[in-house]
Amino acid sequence: MLLAIDKFPFWEDIRGICSDIDDTLTENAIISANTKSHLEALVRHGIKMIAVTGRSLAWSQKLIEECPVFLAIVAENGGVAITPTVGGSWEVSYFTEDEVQRKKNTQVLKEVLLQIQQSIPNAKPSLDNSGRVTDLAIDHHETHYLPPNDIIQVVDIMRQNGLQVTVSSIHINGWFGDYNKWLGTRWLFKKLYNRDLSAELNHWLYVGDSKNDEMMFEHFIHTFGVANIKDYLSELDHPPRYITRGHQGRGFVEIAQKILSHSKKS
């Protein structure tokens, strides 16, 4: 059973938040001024913000430069990470370190896209697909609507070609490699701190809104869904433990306010 966030007893223990972006931090595709000011307040109070998204590397690089509240971003469902450098810039790392393998994967992903478009003429790559370096994204609810049967067909074609597949609130993502949002986040945490996130989960929250967050709901101890997660509950084997009243970024703000009100610095 999902609990109201008022029931969460461990606000004072929280040192960081891992959060999905689309429809978790955003409302109608943008991070509102109110959500942004709460993100900034969290950072001022020492809370680490790590974004974990299915979005492309290029899209995520633009976000981290325009919205420097994020300590780091796991992009493309764990395939690539953006972390800060000592010099104050950003560094890009790939979960699959072998460059030759990545080039081979890119070529096959192009072939899979052609196969999808030939079988399902209505299927279109996502707007940010050209900025992707490790995966393929088909739009189903961002700027182009794809009916459920077509989504199932896209997923089938990706799987038949050996891709890992996940469906977010806006895209169908497919990639080669044994990683996902959870393994990508652990990998990033190790890069940032040289420690195992699994041993520190009592200090971190995960916030999400969709099926591609399920892996995080399964592995994190403290898991939160914004209210729009209700649309997907029947499809989740691992739902979040807590749910906000507000949808999208407004739900995230409820969580931020709870942390800030329990912060020793507030």
Ligand SMILES: [Mg+2]
């Ligand atoms: Mg989302």
